[in-house]
Amino acid sequence: MSHSILLNILLLAPLTSAFLIFLLTISTRYTKQTLYTFLALSGSGLSAMIALYISYSSYFEHKLFVSHLFTWLNIGDFTIEVTLKADALSSFMLLFVAPVSFLIHIYATGYMHKDKSYGRFFTYFNLFIFFMFLLVLADNPIIMFVGWEGVGLISYLLIGFYFDDIKNTYAGNKAFIVNRVGDFGFLSALMLLFIEIGSGGFSYHAIFSNLSSIESPMLSLIALLLFVGAMGKSAQLPLFVWLPDAMAGPTPVSALIHAATMVTAGIYMVARFAPLYTLTVDVSLLIAYVGALSAMFAAVVATRQYDIKKILAYSTISQLGFMFMALGVGAYSTALFHMFTHAFFKGLLFMGAGAIIVAFHHTQDIRKLRGIRKSVPTVFIMMLIGSLTISAIPPLSAFVSKDAIMTVLYASHHLDLFLMALLSSLFTALYMFRMLFVLFFSETTYEATLEPSRNSVKSMIYPMAILTLLSIFAGMLNLPEIFGGNLHISCWLDLANRHFVLSHTHEIVLMSVNTVLILSVIFYAYKRYAYKDTILKESNTGFVANKFYIDALYNLIIVKPLYLLSVFLDRKISHELIDNTINSMAFNYRKLGKFFSILENGNVRFYALYMLIGLVLGFIYLFLLLKAIL
Amino acid sequence: MLKAYMILSIILFSIGMVGLISRRNIIVIYMSIELLLNAVNLSLIAISGDLGDSSGHVMSLIIIAIAAAEAALFMSLFVVLFRKKGSLDANIFDLLGSKYES
Numbered sequence: 001m002s003h004s005i006l007l008n009i010l011l012l013a014p015l016t017s018a019f020l021i022f023l024l025t026i027s028t029r030y031t032k033q034t035l036y037t038f039l040a041l042s043g044s045g046l047s048a049m050i051a052l053y054i055s056y057s058s059y060f061e062h063k064l065f066v067s068h069l070f071t072w073l074n075i076g077d078f079t080i081e082v083t084l085k086a087d088a089l090s091s092f093m094l095l096f097v098a099p100v101s102f103l104i105h106i107y108a109t110g111y112m113h114k115d116k117s118y119g120r121f122f123t124y125f126n127l128f129i130f131f132m133f134l135l136v137l138a139d140n141p142i143i144m145f146v147g148w149e150g151v152g153l154i155s156y157l158l159i160g161f162y163f164d165d166i167k168n169t170y171a172g173n174k175a176f177i178v179n180r181v182g183d184f185g186f187l188s189a190l191m192l193l194f195i196e197i198g199s200g201g202f203s204y205h206a207i208f209s210n211l212s213s214i215e216s217p218m219l220s221l222i223a224l225l226l227f228v229g230a231m232g233k234s235a236q237l238p239l240f241v242w243l244p245d246a247m248a249g250p251t252p253v254s255a256l257i258h259a260a261t262m263v264t265a266g267i268y269m270v271a272r273f274a275p276l277y278t279l280t281v282d283v284s285l286l287i288a289y290v291g292a293l294s295a296m297f298a299a300v301v302a303t304r305q306y307d308i309k310k311i312l313a314y315s316t317i318s319q320l321g322f323m324f325m326a327l328g329v330g331a332y333s334t335a336l337f338h339m340f341t342h343a344f345f346k347g348l349l350f351m352g353a354g355a356i357i358v359a360f361h362h363t364q365d366i367r368k369l370r371g372i373r374k375s376v377p378t379v380f381i382m383m384l385i386g387s388l389t390i391s392a393i394p395p396l397s398a399f400v401s402k403d404a405i406m407t408v409l410y411a412s413h414h415l416d417l418f419l420m421a422l423l424s425s426l427f428t429a430l431y432m433f434r435m436l437f438v439l440f441f442s443e444t445t446y447e448a449t450l451e452p453s454r455n456s457v458k459s460m461i462y463p464m465a466i467l468t469l470l471s472i473f474a475g476m477l478n479l480p481e482i483f484g485g486n487l488h489i490s491c492w493l494d495l496a497n498r499h500f501v502l503s504h505t506h507e508i509v510l511m512s513v514n515t516v517l518i519l520s521v522i523f524y525a526y527k528r529y530a531y532k533d534t535i536l537k538e539s540n541t542g543f544v545a546n547k548f549y550i551d552a553l554y555n556l557i558i559v560k561p562l563y564l565l566s567v568f569l570d571r572k573i574s575h576e577l578i579d580n581t582i583n584s585m586a587f588n589y590r591k592l593g594k595f596f597s598i599l600e601n602g603n604v605r606f607y608a609l610y611m612l613i614g615l616v617l618g619f620i621y622l623f624l625l626l627k628a629i630l
Numbered sequence: 631m632l633k634a635y636m637i638l639s640i641i642l643f644s645i646g647m648v649g650l651i652s653r654r655n656i657i658v659i660y661m662s663i664e665l666l667l668n669a670v671n672l673s674l675i676a677i678s679g680d681l682g683d684s685s686g687h688v689m690s691l692i693i694i695a696i697a698a699a700e701a702a703l704f705m706s707l708f709v710v711l712f713r714k715k716g717s718l719d720a721n722i723f724d725l726l727g728s729k730y731e732s
Contacts, residue, residue, distance in 0.1 A: 602727020605659070605720055609651045 004067030007084045010050040010094075011133050017043025018126035025119035033118055037109045040122035044098075044105045044129055051098030058091035059492050065091075066139075077199055083139040088493050092336060093136040093268055096343045100260045101129045103463035107351050108252035110460035111358060121161065121250070128154040132261055136268065140203045141190055144269070148186065148233070151262045152179045158253040159246045168248040175242035182232015182239055186269075189225035192218065208275040216280075223276055223283040226269065227290075234266025234320045237294040241551055243317055247309040251354030254309055259316050259350050260343040267323045267339050271332045274496045278330065285414075288328020292420040295321025297548065299427035303434060304538065304545045307364045308353040311435050315390065316346060318424055322405050325421055330498030331408040333490035337478045338401040340489070344474050345389040345398055348467040352383040355460055356439070366435055367535055371442035378461060380440050382468045387436050389471045391429035391518050394511070400475030403511055407480075410510060411500035422514065429518045433525035434535075441530040482507050635676035643669035656711065656718045660704050667697055 017039045024031045024039075057063040065086035073080040086094065105125060112121050128151060135147025153176075160172030194202065196218060197210040211219070230236075235243035246258045257263075270277060270287065277284050295318045302314035319342050326335035356369065359376055363369055373380045389396040392403065402425060409418040478489040482504050490497065528534055539545070546552070599610070642665055649662030671690040678686025708718060715722050 597728035600728045602724030603721055604723075605651055605654070608647075612647060612651065 003063070003065045004084075006050055006054065007065050007067040007086060007137065008069070010047045010054070010098075011084060011130065011137065013046040013050075014043045014126040014133070015130040018123050018130065021119050021126065022123045025123060031119065033114070036119050036122055040105055040126055041102075041109070043126050044102045047129065047133065048098040048102035051094035054086050055091040055095035058086065058088055059488075062088075072143075078202070080140065080142050080202065082143055083203070084137040085139040086137060089268075089272060089336075089495070090136050092340070092489070092493055094133070096340050097132055097136060097261050098129070100343050100347050100467075101132070101256060103466055104252050104256040104260070104347060104351070107255070107354070107460050107463040108250075110457060111250065111252050111354055117161070121158075124154050124157050124161075125252075125256070128158070128257060128262075132265075135265055141193070141207070142202065144272075145186065145190065148229075148265060148269075149183065151257070151265065152176065152183070152233070155179075155246070155257050155262055158257060159249040161249050161253065171242075171245040171248035175246050178239055178242040179232045182229045185225040185228025185232070187229075189222045189229065192222050192225070196222075204272065211276060211279060219276070220280045220283050223273070223280040224286070226273055226276070227283065227287055230266030230269050230324075231290065232266075233269075234263050234324070235294075235317050236266070236290050236321065236324060237297055238550075240294060240298065240317050241554060244310050244313045244547075247307070247313050251309065251350060251357055254313070255347050255350035255354065258313065259346040263316060263320060264323075264339045264343070267320065267327065267335060270324070270327050271336055271495060274332050277327070278496045278498070284328045284330060286328070288325050288414065288417055291321040291324025291326075291328055292417050292424075293321070294318070295325065295424040296420050296427070299424045299431065300544055301547050302431040303427060305431075306366055306535075308356065308366055308369075308435065308439075309350070309364060311366075311431060312346070312349055312353060315349075315428065315431065318428060319346065319390070321424065322402065322421065325417055326405045326408060329408055329412040329414065329417070330496075331405070331412075331500070332495040332497055333478075333487075333493045334401070334404045334408055334497075336493060336495075337489050338398070338405055340477075341389075341397040341401040341471070341474050344467050345386050345396075345471040348382060348464060348471050349386040349390065351460065351464045351467065352379050352386060355379045355464070358460070366438045369439055371440070373440040379464075382464050383436060383440075385468050386471060387432040390432055391522065392425060392514070393518065394515060395475065397471055397473065397475035399515075400478060400480070403514065404478070404480060406510060406514060407502055407507055408500050410506075411502040412498075422517070425514070426517055426521050429521040430525055433522050434529050437525060437529040438535050441526075443531055480507070632676055632680045636673060639669045639673040639676070642672065654720050656708060656720050656723075659720060660708075664697065664701075667693060 021036055021039050024035065054065055058065070065084075067084040069082040069084065071079055072082050105122075108121070108125065112118055115121065131147045131150030131154060133147075135144055135151060138144040138147060156172045156176040159175050160169045162168050163172075193207060196214045197207060200206050200210045214222070228239075232239045243258060243263070247254050249258075277287075298314040298317035298321065302311050302318065305311045305314060319338070323335040323338050323342075326332075326338065353364075356372065356376060356379060357364055359379075360369055360372070385396070389398045392399045406418065406421060406425075409421050478487055480487060543549070599606075646662045646665030646669060649665065650659055653659055653662065671693055674686040674690045674693075678684060678689075711723065712718055
C-alpha cells in the first residue's frame with residue numbers, strides 16, 4: 001500500500017538523516033558543513049512535503065493513513081502493535097509541526113553557521129522531529145509515550161548543548177527532572193488504564209470504546225494523572241519552572257522545541273484523550289483553571305523580565321495557558337487552532353530574537369539592546385508583525401484563534417475564567433510591546449550590522465519571512481461564521497467539542513471591546529517605554545520581578561531538603577558507613593596477609609618444619625578418630 | 631624383634647627430621663635426608679622379613695640405587711650453589727621468600 005509507505009518515509013526520513021549525520025560526526029572531523037546541511041534539510045524537507053500531502057488528502061478527501069509496522073510485545077492476550085495512524089487530529093498536528101520544523105531547520109543552518117558542533121546539533125534536531133512524529137502518529141498511548149520521552153530527551157540534550165558552561169547543564173537537568181514529575185503522572189495514568197481496560201486492547205479506539213466500563217472516580221483519577229503529564233510537558237503551573245531556564249539552549253532550539261512543537265505535546269495529548277475528558281467535567285474544569293492561572297501568572301512575570309528569550313518563554317507559558325483554558329471548557333478544536341497559529345507567530349518571534357542575538361554578538365539583555373531599529377530594519381518589521389499577532393490585533397491570525405477562545409470562555413458562563421483570560425491577553429500586549437519599544441524605539445542607539453549579503457543570514461531571514469506571512473494569514477483557515485467563514489478546521493478535526501451558542505452581536509461587541517482594550521494597552525506601553533529610560537529605573541525587588549518567588553520556594557521546599565539529604569547520605573552513609581567498612585575490611589586483610597607472609601620466608605628448613613607440624617597434627621587427628629571408632 | 635627394628639627406624643627418622651630442620655649447612659641437610667631415607671629402608675626390610683615377603687627388599691634396593699643417583703646430582707648442585715654465593719648456608723638461599731616482594 002502506497003499510503004503506509006508514505007507514513008513510513010515521513011517517520012524514517014529524519015531518523016535516517018540523523019543517523020547519517022551522526023556517523024559523519026563521529027567518523028571524521030573534517031566533514032564539509034554543506035554536507036551536514038544537505039542531509040539535515042533533505043530529511044526534514046522530505047517529511048515536511050509528505051506531511052503537507054497527508055494533511056491535504058486528510059482535509060479534502062478525508063483519507064485515513066494507517067501503517068502497521070510490527071508487533072512490539074505479545075504477552076498472552078495483550079499485544080502492543082507499533083502502528084502509525086494519521087487521522088484528522090494527527091494530520092492537523094503534522095500540518096504545522098513538519099513545515100515549521102523544516103523552516104526552523106533552514107533557520108538553524110544560518111544560526112549555527114561555523115559552529116564547531118554543527119553536526120551534533122543537526123543529529124539532535126533531526127532526531128527530535130523523528131520523535132515528535134512518533135508522538136503525533138502513534139496509534140496507542142504506549143508508542144506515544146515513547147515519542148513523548150524521546151522529545152524530552154532531545155530537549156534535555158539541546159538545552160545543555162553548550163555543555164562547557166555548567167549553567168546550561170544545570171538548566172538541562174532541571175528540564176529533565178521537572179518533566180520526570182509530569183511523566184510520572186502520565187505513566188501512572190497509563191498503568192491505571194491498563195489495569196482497568198487493558199484486556200480489551202490498547203489502541204486509542206479500543207480505549208475510548210471501553211471507557212464506559214470504568215467507574216467514575218477512577219476515570220477522574222486517570223484524567224487528572226494524564227493532565228499532570230500534560231502539565232509537565234506544556235509547562236503549566238506548578239511545573240513550568242523548567243521552560244524559562246530552557247532558554248539556555250541555542251535559539252533555534254527554543255524556537256522549535258520550547259515554543260512551536262514539543263511544548264504543544266501536552267495540548268495534543270489532552271485533545272487526543274478528548275473522549276475521556278468529556279466524561280470527567282470536574283477535571284476539565286481544573287484544567288481550565290490551571291491554564292487560566294498559568295496564563296495570568298506567566299503574563300504578569302513577563303512584564304518584568306529583561307532577557308529577550310525569557311520574555312518569549314513566559315509568553316509561551318501564557319499562550320499554552322490559553323489553550324488549556326479552551327481545552328478545559330471543552331472547546332478542543334479552538335485550543336488546537338490556537339496551537340496552530342501559535343506555532344507560527346511564536347516561531348517567528350523566537351527567530352527574530354535569534355537574529356538580534358546573532359547580530360549583537362550574543363547580547364540578550366533588552367536594557368543593553370536599545371534603539372536597534374536602524375541596524376536591523378527587516379527584523380524590526382517582522383518582530384512588529386509577530387508582536388501584533390500575539391497581541392491579537394485584527395485581522396492577524398492570533399486574533400482569530402484567541403478571539404475564538406475568548407468567545408467560548410464567555411459563552412461557557414465561567415465569567416472568572418473569561419476575565420482572567422482577558423487580563424492575560426492585556427498583559428500579553430503589555431509585555432510584548434514593552435520589549436518591542438525598548439528594543440526598537442529609543443534615543444540611545446547601538447550599532448551593529450546583520451550583513452544581508454552573507455548566505456547564512458539569508459537562510460535566517462527567508463524562513464522568518466515565510467513565518468511572517470503564515471502568522472498573518474493562517475487565521476483564514478478557521479474563520480468564524482461571523483466573518484463569512486465556517487470553521488473549516490473544527491469541522492475537519494471533528495472532536496467531541498462542546499458547542500457554545502453566542503449571538504453575533506455579542507461576539508462583535510466582545511471582539512471590539514477586546515481590541516480596543518488591547519490597543520489602549522499598546523498605547524500605554526508606547527507612552528511608558530518608547531524613547532524613555534523607564535526600563536532602567538525598574539527595581540529588582542518585589543513579587544513580580546522575582547517571579548513570585550516560585551523558584552525560590554521550590555528551592556526551599558524541594559531542592560534544599562533533597563540536597564541536604566543527599567549530602568547526609570553521601571557523607572555519613574555512603575562515605576563513613578559503607579566506604580569505611582569496606583576499606584577497613586580490605587585493610588585488615590592486608591594486615592593479616594602481612595602477618596602470614598612472615599611464615600613464608602623462602603627457607604626450605606622452615607617448610608620442612610611446617611610439613612612436620614602438619615603431619616603430626618594429621619596423625620593426632622587420625623589417632624583420635626581411630627580411638628573414637630574402636 | 632620387629633618392634634626393636636621399628637623403634638630404631640623411628641629413632642633414625644627423628645634424628646634425620648631434627649637435623650633437616652635445625653641444621654643450616656646444606657651438606658648436613660642432605661645427610662639428614664639420607665638418614666630419613668634409610669630409616670624408611672630399615673622399616674621396609676624389617677617388615678618384609680617379618681612377613682616373609684621379599685618385595686620390601688626389592689623396594690629398598692631400588693631406593694638405595696636411586697639415592698646413589700641423587701647423591702651425584704646433589705654434589706653437582708652443591709658446587710653450583712657454592713659458586714653462586716660462596717657459602718653453603720641454607721638461610722642464604724631464600725629467594726622465593728616473601729621478603730623479596732617489592
